[in-house]
Amino acid sequence: MTKDTKAAPYLFLAPFLILFLVFTLVPLFQSVPLATQHTFGPDASIDVGMEKFSRAFGDPRFWTALRNTLVFTTGSVLIQLPVALALALVLNRKHVLGRGIFRLLFFSPQLVGLVFVAVLAMVMFQKQKGLVNSILAGGADLIRGLPIIGGWLPSKSDILGIPWLETLAMPALIITALWMYAGFNMIYFLAALQNVPKELEEAAMIDGAGPIRRFFAVTLPSIKPVAIFVVLLSVIGSIQVFELAYIMLPEGMGLQDSGLTLVTYLFKNGFEIGDLGYATAIGWLIAALLSIAAITQRVLNRSEVRL
Amino acid sequence: MTAVELNNVWKIYAGDVAAVKDVNLSIQPGEFVVLVGPSGCGKSTTLRMIAGLESISKGEISIGNRVVNDVAPKDRDIAMVFQNYALYPHMTVEKNIAFSLKISGMPKDDINKRVQNVSEVLGLHELLKRKPGALSGGQRQRVALGRAIARDPKVFLFDEPLSNLDAKLRIAMRTEMKSLHQRLATTTVYVTHDQEEAMTLGSRLVVMNAGQIQQVGTPIDIYNYPNNRFVAGFVGSPAMNFIEGKLRVKAGETHFSRNGLDIFTGSVSYLPDTESDAVIGVRPQSIMLVQKETPGAIAATVDQVEPLGDQMDIKVRIHDDTVIIARVPLQSGVDTGLQIHIAFDAEKVHFFENSKVGARLNRRS
Ligand SMILES: Nc1ncnc2c1ncn2[C@@H]1O[C@H](COP(=O)(O)OP(=O)(O)OP(=O)(O)O)[C@@H](O)[C@H]1O
Numbered sequence A: 001m002t003k004d005t006k007a008a009p010y011l012f013l014a015p016f017l018i019l020f021l022v023f024t025l026v027p028l029f030q031s032v033p034l035a036t037q038h039t040f041g042p043d044a045s046i047d048v049g050m051e052k053f054s055r056a057f058g059d060p061r062f063w064t065a066l067r068n069t070l071v072f073t074t075g076s077v078l079i080q081l082p083v084a085l086a087l088a089l090v091l092n093r094k095h096v097l098g099r100g101i102f103r104l105l106f107f108s109p110q111l112v113g114l115v116f117v118a119v120l121a122m123v124m125f126q127k128q129k130g131l132v133n134s135i136l137a138g139g140a141d142l143i144r145g146l147p148i149i150g151g152w153l154p155s156k157s158d159i160l161g162i163p164w165l166e167t168l169a170m171p172a173l174i175i176t177a178l179w180m181y182a183g184f185n186m187i188y189f190l191a192a193l194q195n196v197p198k199e200l201e202e203a204a205m206i207d208g209a210g211p212i213r214r215f216f217a218v219t220l221p222s223i224k225p226v227a228i229f230v231v232l233l234s235v236i237g238s239i240q241v242f243e244l245a246y247i248m249l250p251e252g253m254g255l256q257d258s259g260l261t262l263v264t265y266l267f268k269n270g271f272e273i274g275d276l277g278y279a280t281a282i283g284w285l286i287a288a289l290l291s292i293a294a295i296t297q298r299v300l301n302r303s304e305v306r307l
Numbered sequence B: 001m002t003a004v005e006l007n008n009v010w011k012i013y014a015g016d017v018a019a020v021k022d023v024n025l026s027i028q029p030g031e032f033v034v035l036v037g038p039s040g041c042g043k044s045t046t047l048r049m050i051a052g053l054e055s056i057s058k059g060e061i062s063i064g065n066r067v068v069n070d071v072a073p074k075d076r077d078i079a080m081v082f083q084n085y086a087l088y089p090h091m092t093v094e095k096n097i098a099f100s101l102k103i104s105g106m107p108k109d110d111i112n113k114r115v116q117n118v119s120e121v122l123g124l125h126e127l128l129k130r131k132p133g134a135l136s137g138g139q140r141q142r143v144a145l146g147r148a149i150a151r152d153p154k155v156f157l158f159d160e161p162l163s164n165l166d167a168k169l170r171i172a173m174r175t176e177m178k179s180l181h182q183r184l185a186t187t188t189v190y191v192t193h194d195q196e197e198a199m200t201l202g203s204r205l206v207v208m209n210a211g212q213i214q215q216v217g218t219p220i221d222i223y224n225y226p227n228n229r230f231v232a233g234f235v236g237s238p239a240m241n242f243i244e245g246k247l248r249v250k251a252g253e254t255h256f257s258r259n260g261l262d263i264f265t266g267s268v269s270y271l272p273d274t275e276s277d278a279v280i281g282v283r284p285q286s287i288m289l290v291q292k293e294t295p296g297a298i299a300a301t302v303d304q305v306e307p308l309g310d311q312m313d314i315k316v317r318i319h320d321d322t323v324i325i326a327r328v329p330l331q332s333g334v335d336t337g338l339q340i341h342i343a344f345d346a347e348k349v350h351f352f353e354n355s356k357v358g359a360r361l362n363r364r365s
């Protein structure tokens, strides 16, 4: 190889490497001392050691943010991914009419983008005139006449007044994320399912396995590597949830911190209160959480099988 | 009692694709029947309808005298081996073999005994704890076979189980499958596109083309008395030579000519009197190199010589540039450009109608 061809790969990588250096690596290194400082405006700071970290552990709002973030993450993984997988399983069948249209439909929130979806969700989850409460109220009216159940139902005005964005922020966020990301994850699952040889399922069928056993004994293990990857992506994405909450919820976090997430709390501290040291410390705690998720995935993936 | 019976079976896919057309077949218990034919002729579709993996568009399939059209695959008492083996990749060999037994609720001890038996028959002992990913193609094939045998089904269904193996292993496995069948005597339906594999394995062959059965018979029968031009051309290697021309049979004397040249003269058994357009078929093995003076000798020019050990294939050209392949004993001095004379073995010439079907003209007896 000549000198020129040796340099070529690095030249191609250069644009990425330069941007990565300037906007990721340098700030990352700077953030290490920053987490141990208390800043006074952009120029002045004093060293406070680990105080910012210990403050986080004693800060009830930090714990609320952590709890909300974990609730959101759990909800995403436990509700969204099974829904995505179920959609993929249905669309993977041979005889689904309008398969392409459904695929596009489920994927479409990705096409319009997060901000649009968040704004739309905000409108839909509003009290009184929001679509969600209107549908709930309409549904309740339909079954109000029924015995027993009818008696339990709250009144129409109560239903219309359900404060999703204000106090039920977490369910609202989880439902919106479901809408936003289920179709996206479905595409991963669909691709994985299409790589499972159909003879495997046929062999299991002949061996006497019913649909449920076939799913758990054949299909699921075959798509396990992809499934683990999708779970990891979902967990990492969920831990970083911010824009959705910030746009949808009043003050970006609902009433009484009902929708406060870790990244929202980081943002508030760093850019509204101006305590860059505390924001950085929270950032490092989030990073620790992400690392745990990533390591877990690596451990799980070790038992992966090749088809 | 028949083991498997197909009555007027059709498979019509969406878009009016008739993959299997009016197939009738009756398989006796213990038979090794091979469905053979070119790619796309409907072999797999037929097999999959027997397995229950494909619905039956028209007609009826019975297994063990029970109509199974609406019976689920698992209740048909069959086992299938797929071309790509379809082993469960995350299960060990042992678990692969035991899977169906476990589902059927067989007690653990019995399952273990069965697995031991099967692994003894197929020599799988060292592999039991491994997963399919850690096996060679031949070993996987063996495990797939083991999984089928373990179920002790009424019928084995094989869809090209050897075609992913290299040539040498394929021939070794052929022998093994044959002795396995002799041992277990389980009714077997075996699909292949390889006529040689079909000839060596089958106790009976079913030659298919374009969704239809062309001929059913023992390998020797089909080789010696092909029903029509398709079967004649499909079975045997190198393929039979076909020459179109005029056939005249009168008073036991057969005469075949092409463009005014005598191609064949002789007495052919069981050929009714006729005077018509026809096709003569001669296997390369039924052609001899002869002296110019020999009655029926045709002059030819050697185009190509392919030595094959103690035999050789020679490609020759007769007067009107019709190409003929002959397989003859190896001899030196036969080279490209040489003028030679060939003759056809009168006992082994075949005559076919010059039509689309090309039905056989010389009867069997
Ligand atoms: N799902 C399907 N839809 C439409 N046509 C099909 C379908 N499956 C098979 N066919 C058609 O049916 C015909 C028979 O197919 P089949 O798989 O039985 O052939 P085969 O004899 O097994 O060939 P090969 O040796 O290539 O495996 C083919 O023309 C094929 O294109």
Ligand SMILES: [Mg+2]
Pocket (backbone or CB within 6 Å): B043, B044, B045
């Ligand atoms: Mg096939």
